[in-house]
Amino acid sequence: MKISLPEKVKFIIDEIYDEGYEAFIVGGCVRDSIIGVKPHDYDITTNAKPDDIKRIFNEFKIIDNGIKHGTVGVIIEKEVYEITTYRIEDEYEKNRRPKNVEFTSDIVKDLKRRDFTINAIAYNDRVGIVDKFNGLDDIESKIVKTVGNPDERFSEDGLRIIRAIRFSSKLGFRIEDKTLHSIYRNAEIIKNISRERITDEITKIVMSNSPMKFILLIEADILKNIGVYKYKNKDIDEIEKKISILKKCDCDVAQRLAMLEYILSFNEINNCNKEERSKYYVKNIMNMNLVNSLVYPKKVVHEVDKLIEYMYKDIDCDNLQIKYILGEIGSKLLKKVLKLKKCIIIIV
Structure with missing residues (x-):
């Protein structure tokens, strides 16, 4: 199998080989290339140690704040290329990070520590595909x-x-x-x-x-x-039927999060009178919803909360009401509310 490498990536790999070492692209960029999706970036792995990489690319600006874990960034024409030495990892602390990182000269040992088989594939033009954990089969399947x-x-x-x-x-x-x-x-x-x-x-x-x-x-x-939210198992089948509506929403994080929250909270809110739904949501649910429980920018949190609040309100084409809503949330958010309400008709 042949993967087309960008010129700068090929240059980096060739430079490392010229110094007597080996190097491969690895992980998501290999997976995406095989699938036919253009990678956003390229991770490069090598048996060269970080100090060797700094020496090989001493004519370029170097970023070495990841050197403790074996990663050196090389800046070529304003683009950063991360090059990481093959490594094996010690016992992990608190299910998050390894206590120690040990370098190895074996690409297979490096691939073995990775998360999923589809991400444990390496490639260069000289060797071709290195796939010891059947990642290609899993991509195909x-x-x-x-x-x-x-x-x-x-x-x-x-x-x-x-x-x-x-x-x-x-x-x-x-x-x-x-x-x-x-x-x-x-x-x-x-x-x-x-x-x-x-x-x-x-x-x-x-x-x-x-x-x-x-x-x-x-x-x-x-x-x-x-x-985040104490969802009841009895609601899962209903949520699963409705959640596909997210695909019909614009690819906008606030709109999708608002629609998701509407779907997840609907059963509880549905027990209220129509006139009380928005107030009930704001008072009893909003502070423990997804966007408030995780770490989103304040602007996104505000937008999502306002969208949901008005998704639970009846909006008539009354000039006075429209003027009031415009004063509260502005035309941009009102347009998003109306788009989401149009989607809601499909699932209610």
Whole structure:
């Protein structure tokens, strides 16, 4: 299999080989290239030590704040290329990071420590594909599966639990059964992960081409374990039927989060009189919803909360009411509210 490498990436790999070492692109850029998606960036891995990389590329500006973990950034024509020495990792602390990192000269040992088989593939033009964990087969079968024992991979870094769901949503892949069962078993590990990292992964799921995979975060009690909303299992089937509506929303984080929250809170709000729904939501639910429980910019939090508040209100084409709403939230948010209300008709 031949992967077309950008000229600068090829230059870096050739320079490292010319000095007697080896280097490969690795991880997501290989996976995406195989699938036919243009990578956003390229991670490069090598048996050269960080000091060797600094020496080889001494004519370029170097970023070495990641050198402790074996990563050196080389800036070529204002673009940063991260080059990381093959490594194996010691015991992990608090399901987040390894206590120590040890360098190795074996690319296979480096690939073995990675999260999922589809991300444990390396490539260069000289050797071709290095795939010791059947990542190519899993890409072809559209499966997300951990490298080795899933319980071990998730205990090393609890964020991988959500990353599995994120890759499933991004790529439209199925999570392999053993990996999925391990997610259910180990969901509590997510309590040890920072809200910032969790927020980033959940946002990517919501904004993906398959946002319906969000349902797995509920089914596996992941939301419950990070203290976001106490969703009841009896609502899951209904939520799953409705959640596909997210695909009909604009690819706008506030709109998608607002629609998601509307779907998740609908059953509880539906018990109120129509006139009381918006007030009930603001008073009893808003402060523990997804956007307020995770780490979003204040602007996004404000926008989402206002969108949901007005999604639960009846809006008539009354000039006086429209003027009032415009004074409250402005024309931009009102347009978003009306778009979302149009989508709501499909699911109510």
